[in-house]
Amino acid sequence: MPKDGGIGASSKRREDVRFLTGAGNYTDDINMHGQAYVHFLRSDVAHGTIKSIDTSAAAGMPGVVRVFTGADFEGVGSIPCGWQVTDRHGQPMQEPAHPILAQGKVRHVGEPVAAVVAETYEQARDAAEAIGLDIDELPAVVDMKAALDSGATKVHDDLNDNLCYDWGFVEENKEAVNKAFDDAAHVTSLELVNNRLVANPMEPRVAVGDYARGTDESTLYTTSQNPHVIRLLMGAFVLGIPEHKLRVVAPDVGGGFGTKIFHYQEEAFCTFAAKACNRPVKWTSSRSEAFISDAHGRDHVTKIELALDADNNFTAIRTETHANMGAYLSTFAPSVPTWLHGTLMAGNYKTPLIYVNVKAVFTNTVPVDAYRGAGRPEATFQLERVVDKAARELGVDPIALRRQNFITEFPYATPVAVEYDTGDYHGTMDKLEEIADFSGFAARRTESEKHGKLRGLGVNCYIEACGIAPSNLVGQLGARAGLYESATVRVNATGGLVVMTGSHSHGQGHETSFAQVVAEMIGIDESMVEIVHGDTANTPMGMGTYGSRSIAVGGSAMVRATEKIINKAKKIASHLLEASEADIELKDGAFSVAGTDKSVAWGDVTLAAYVPHNYPLEDIEPGLEETAFYDPANFTYPSGAYACEVEVDPDTGKVTIDRFAAADDFGNIINPMIVTGQVHGGIAQGIGQALLENCAYDENGQLLSASYMDYAMPRADDLPMFSVDHSSQTPCTHNPLGVKGCGEAGAIGSPPAVVNAVVDALQSAGKGVTHIDMPLSPDRVWAAMNG
């Protein structure tokens, strides 16, 4: 029987009611008294020297409050990067300055050059068109490998070259890996592209800056996944506002997927301009602006080699990746191709030797940073593609080859610096074979062939690392931040609770699932627990939501704070019941004395805490409010096995996803309905990457796919129903809930399944196609079949 509340119940989402009735409070719904509007004039060339900016005509246009250029920001801090990677030779990465408005040069199409603040949006836009901008265009650096040629045009004149870093991992293993390849019975190699994507949350970014002259306090309302991080980065590094004079609010946020983690120029601008203009300043991104100003994702070019012995055991993996950073270093960009990618290269397999080389490259393109999965999809894609290719080269079953090489004993220390605590890779594969109906595939293929279609089955595994931690380790790896999470639990006199969490919900349903956990711990109804997030003024310092960390890290902090509450409440109860504290038990919202019928209700204890007439004041303080910070001992390691069945039309090259199955191990699960929804969405984004989505730049650095007319977002008729299972559960051993996280799994696990399936379909027709780069659009598939 499904539970009707608490941990493990598919509680309906309480936040849905406001979203379904138009009562949400998204940032663009916020309008301040007296607010002005800003429109940014953005570079329409990828690379050039600014010769002059004439704002005189614009300044005189109707409604214009003020026109800003880079000159107004001299002396203001650079947009900071939050992670410093050290290269193979022990040197820090090259790190360019990142101005709020362009200083002297423009380095990508979309870089803000000037900003007009006016009474209305329309007036700001009209005036921006009157700005005289004279740019001396320079050759654009677009191709990553050409960018590293000696004599290549430099994106940043003050850097040595376009190489941000050349990273080797694990550098000490390099020679041993090379020797393993020399000794291999078989080597499979594959060159592939992990295509550049735009995260495209449906809510475009918005920033509203406000300044209170009377108290010298600034407030920024922004579409962020982590308001405290924005407060720290913008306050301390950009604008020089102490945190106690700066409040950052991220209210209802319409999706993030990584791209709303980062601190952007527009946030700093609106905060700065609100003070400079002494009135609120609002910016709402258009979708067209979003394409050229939101950080992009992925964009790796990789050569991967897999060495096998004569018995088909994996003996070594060697990779060389070029990773695009774009024109500037976005907040966490350097960490994505390194510590979020290299550490995942063991995947689900006991390969003893691994060497990963990553060259991160500056180009005249929009900055690239984390997008759902961030490094882990790139690792999974190359590994699961090369394993599949090896199976086909060796003439063995792809699933059997995987199973033969699975890690089966835990904890397992990989050769890429991480230790998996738990997992059961055969278990998820068994479950996949069941839900995907592999036994019926042959009949389905025959049926497809009758209709002139090719049917393919693709399978892959994945391993994810969620809740990046602990802080002292990531600090050694270059993180300029801690990666703990926080929660304050405030119990009111009448027994209701407010949980103030440092996590941020922008679609994940924390207001429901977090409440389920606390309700279960105390034994009260979920409706008595309110979850508050997204405002630095009323939540403790927290690191926010990304990397599938909310329940594993934020949830753990909440559990720790609730445990403190319960411990104190037991003390109060023992006083009220005149019993020993050790004998007090909490069950179903009541404290009782073990072995007796004496009990006191939760509400009586909470009331006593705030009306302490009969209360042990000499021993404990009144009140019932506790805070906990939780810094995990390790990542968590969800895993799974995915299967995709496609039909390919050989006449057109069009790929149709007919069936998709996912068997995941997320450890313990709080709300199965929400978890399944997260997997659905991740799979859709993964299928989008595999079949539809692509950021196409031309040789001049112009983004050709810069609207929904050109960038193929997955639509309802592109996707099938998904078969999702998460009954295979190996709980995490190092957090109190035994949870692992589920936000990114679908996006990590699905692209290789799709490509493996298409290759299978084409090979079934005798085509010698071994790989097609994503997206597998009809023209690419047709060309591969007929090339």
Place this chain on the structure above:
Amino acid sequence: MAQVSMTVNGKAASGEVEGRTLLSSFLRDQLMLTGTHVGCDTSQCGACVVHVDGHAVKSCTMLAMEAEGADIATIEGQANADGSLNVIQQAFQDHHGLQCGFCTPGMVMSAAALLKENPKPSEQEVRAYLEGNICRCTGYHNIVKAIMAASGQDVTAIAAE
């Protein structure tokens, strides 16, 4: 600037607009009906769908002045008279047909228009009808399921949520 008057969710509404003011802007900025969302600028995403004289319309694609005298329905007017969720809204909650909620108003308004013209749509008909509504969170699985459930069809055979 010109005066424009219309009926919105059963009440008379009017305001001063420029010729270029979009219906979506008029609803959001002047009537403060911020449930209608704007997710793109090429009439692709459908977050702004409202009903104009009973027909689903992308309100970012229509000038406010074109709606002179029209009967407009937005997400704010969809709940039952007692404030409870209507059948479609309730089905979206029951089947987890929304996550971040940003596309949701457009999805609900499109679903209402679909079920008006096709009371028992098949899965493929729902998917085809939603071609102009983009969701980035749900993968559409639960949206399709919710709309079919709202039409009174048995969705228990569709994979569990």
